[in-house]
Amino acid sequence: NAGVTQTPKFQVLKTGQSMTLQCAQDMNHEYMSWYRQDPGMGLRLIHYSVGAGITDQGEVPNGYNVSRSTTEDFPLRLLSAAPSQTSVYFCASSFRKPGTSGDTQYFGPGTRLTVL
């Protein structure tokens, strides 16, 4: 298994540009989520999905869109990039099953985004 993969690894955008961060997992996980990591703030949840066709907002959703057309893929779209969106973005997935057999999130390697 490749686990959780993210592309690109690095990206530089100009203010106002749009782009899509890709995330894919091959573990048949129902739950997928996007976080952003900023210094001193830990990870903050942007959007999440409990299954194909179902998405919801997390703690910091403004400026980001998501969709979940398949179990495997969960892309994150920046419609009009702003310098405040400069961050490291992580995708994660897990089984939608609480307790000892679930609840463990598997993280991708991250995308480092800079908005000028």
Next chain:
Amino acid sequence: AQSVAQPEDQVNVAEGNPLTVKCTYSVSGNPYLFWYVQYPNRGLQFLLKYITGDNLVKGSYGFEAEFNKSQTSFHLKKPSALVSDSALYFCAVRDGGGTTDSWGKLQFGAGTQVVVTP
């Protein structure tokens, strides 16, 4: 609402000495608690979790954590630190009593940088 506090930005320890990384939490229901580690330029890796049962949880790489309900704490410990343990450690919590749609909505702490010196 749920929250996590990691009171130390950085912990310095000599190799071979005990390592403790502190975490306190607040949730309205039963806490599901997690520790993750992040090595430089890498994603987060799962270390251990407390869901229910024994308050002492053993995890990967010789780490363990103790759940203390009265103190609302979940401190991470390792009896003998290694230089290779130098990394950023995150504590996370979610409310175990939430609906199925809240599963996985983890609240992360700000992280604690661990520096182990030879």
